[in-house]
Amino acid sequence: MEYIRLGRSGLEVSKLCFGALTIGPLQRGLSAKEGSLVIRRALELGVNFIDTAELYQTYEPIRLAMQDLQLPRPVIVATKSYAYTRDGMLKSLEDAQKGLGLDVIPVFLLHEQESSHTLRGHWPALEVLWEAKKEGIVQAVGISTHHVQGVLAGAELEGIDVISPLINKTGIGIQGGSREEMLAAISFANAKGKGIYAMKPLGGGHLLASWSEALDYLLDNKEVHSIAVGMKSIEEVESNISYFEGRRDMASPSEISRRLHIDDWCIGCASCVNACPNGALEIQDGMAVVAHPEQCVFCGYCGASCPEFAIKVI
């Protein structure tokens, strides 16, 4: 496994980052024990970078996976919160420390920033993260974003160490610009010393048919330091690690296509429509429908926003 410095954060991370959204209740819904075994296998095989978020509800399997494991390198966990107030971020920090069983959180990101305007709106939460970094409770502060303007705003802000942008071979899911504009923004952020780790390299599953080309597309881009790949089985972990270690004579990971399921008890409240960053959902005849399936990247945000638990990625 190749290890690389995550920009000026100084943290050294594996090229393959374990994307933990897939094991949690917003997607495959593995038990904490089952999920921990998948993550643990990745750690044993050399992955030392895990991407999660408060929203994903995967702190417990990550904590269990790291328990009593002796590894040659520290595990770098990156988590995210939607908190925008001081108290909200203090709570998010405390929950992450408790949930992950870590006194120090390696990377803490503001979840899903759209532009300099949303960053300004989250300023009290950012100040908490910067204070926590000074106190040694957080090692690096950053943002995740699907938006070109989000990357540019993060790049311009001195206190941002790490950016997790959405980027993939066909540009599916990128907001506010083209794939080329996103690449230019990543390049700009890289030049400013930001650590970059990509999300949605397989477009949330849409690029599975050409998964090796999709991974190569990002592996060939040296401005992307690490790539978060969602994994939910030991077979997928082993397959992805082999690929990242240079084996090219292998079958595709045993990935099962994902889809959105909407139960018939949906009340048409539109909370999911508003939560979807990609405009994939609409309300038709009083119920949510996936009106633009080609725009869905299976992020699971719609499921997290549903008061009736009526929509989820399966």
Ligand code: SF4
């Ligand atoms: S949030 Fe849930 S209940 Fe509301 S429209 Fe969406 S699926 Fe239906």
Ligand code: SF4
């Ligand atoms: S429909 Fe749901 S899973 Fe798909 S992109 Fe929108 S929020 Fe994400």
